[in-house]
Amino acid sequence: MSLIHRLLPVGDDDIGPFVIVISALAALNGLLFGFDTGVISGALLYMSETFPQLEANAFLQGTVVSGAMVGAIVGAAFGGRLADRIGRRRLILLGAVLFFVGSFIMAVAPTVEILILGRLLDGIGIGFASVVGPLYISEMAPAKIRGSLVTLNNVAITGGILVSYITNQLIANMAFDAGLSWRIMLGLGMLPAVVLFGGIIFMPESPRWLVEKDREQEARSILSRVRNGTNIDAEMKDIMQMSKREQGSFRDLLQPWLRPVLIVGLGLAMLQQVSGINAVVYYAPTILESSGYSDIASLFGTIGIGSINVLLTVAALFLVDRVGRRPLLLFGLVGMCISVTVLAGAYMVPSMGGIIGPITVVSLMLFVGFHAVSLGSVVWLVISEIFPLNVRGAAMGVTTLVLWFSNFLVAQFFPSLFEIGPTVAFGVFAGIAAAGFVFVYALVPETKGRTLEEIEADLRETGVADDNLALSEQAEQVDPTEQVDQTDHVND
Secondary structure (H helix, E strand, O other), X not given: OOHHHHHOOOOOOOOOHHHHHHHHHHOHHHHHHHHHHHHHHHHHHHHHHHOOHHHHOHHHHHHHHHHHHHHHHHHHHHHHHHHHHHOHHHHHHHHHHHHHHHHHHHHHXXXXXXXXHHHHHHHHHHHHHHHHHHHHHHHHOOHHHHHHHHHXXXXXXXXXXXXXXXXXXXXXXXXXXXXXXXXHHHHOOXXXXXXXXXXXXXXXXXXXXXXXXXXXXXXXXXXXXXXXXOOHHHHHHHHHHHHOOOOOOOHHHHOOOOHHHHHHHHHHHHHHHHOOHHHHHHXXXXXXXXXXXXXXXXXXXXXXXXXXXXXXXXHHHHHOOOOOHHHHHHHHHHHHHHHHHHHHHHHHOHHHHHHHHHHHHHHHHHHHHHHHHOHHHHHHHHHHHHOOHHHHHHHHHHHHHHHHHHHHHHHHHHHHHHHHOHHHHHHHHHHHHHHHHHHHHHHOOOOOOOOHHHHHHHHHHHOOOHHHOOHHHHHHOOOHHHHHHHHXXXXX
């Protein structure tokens, strides 16, 4: 038995290497996302040598950083509909091209204005990638390992963040001219874009999208390749049945039966970002310096936090299809709430003094680890699963738009919140984690081990939060009256 089959909850006949390869290539969308998130923090240290106005103008510096987020909001706003119109594969190609062009423009930018333009184009590509990456993988993956494969995207995001931290440190140690260092940092983003572009050329289109476009023969051929030739007829039948429904629009997301699903999708997208994780990603050095560490120690601490992020995301890769989505979310939110509460309390007590540094490091690592194994890994997966096929692209666009807007809010306002007081800032995140636990417990369904078509059928019948039960639990429950009827039949 191969390593893949030992690690993933699947039988030998259910999966071939092809679906693993294309999922890994599609996950490079996440690598682009993660790399861009982390690389700007190091590049900013050197940009003022080329653009002195940045050092004296905090708003302009913030505009350089948030330019990519504004672009990502635009990309997310249009990405869902584009995914439905031109296909998942072509949108991945377009995103890779935009990321490459944006990285190139940033690397050679002669003015701040051109630099911001590069950030905007870069961000639009990331916005496309954040919509279509999880969507493509979820539609290509077999139900039994869909969670693990979609989580590859999250592994790639955290891996991209860590790679950017390490890259920044290596370039800084090479003692390049300051004006060259930041250009190299930002220009390196072209490399994963080239790999993604080269890989996606050989990747097939989503069979579910092909069926939507009345290209059943192509869909069947591709499905046969990614399913190792097993159970093709049954899956094609399910896909075709669901595709007969009229193509949805943003307005269709407001239908009464879809509103609970939309609330879950938007709520999870917002919760993932306002939980505080991006405050740590963007401002970890600042937080560590405030607890008494030097610049160099803070930098190494950031790399350690990034490593924990990757390791726990990899752990989620193998847990999400065994343990389930809901248990991981609930477990992670409890851990996040406790760790950030300890951190808030440490800043509240003046006598903590000398040990506040170690408490900060440990608390941040625990917080990031709990987030990685829960919200960081599961949110993208659940959002890509719960929406019906005919509105899936539009829904992914809306939820990803909310996700990026929430990201922007945290990045913009955390410094002001931290300036009021670390206890206030971390106390807010503790409260959000507690509220998030209630939200997940009450509304978020379990989708482990179910096909996308089965999930949609249940949603149409019961709604996402019927009796606060997970979808899989609803499917497995037996009505007591049916048991009585069966017993009476046997007794007869």
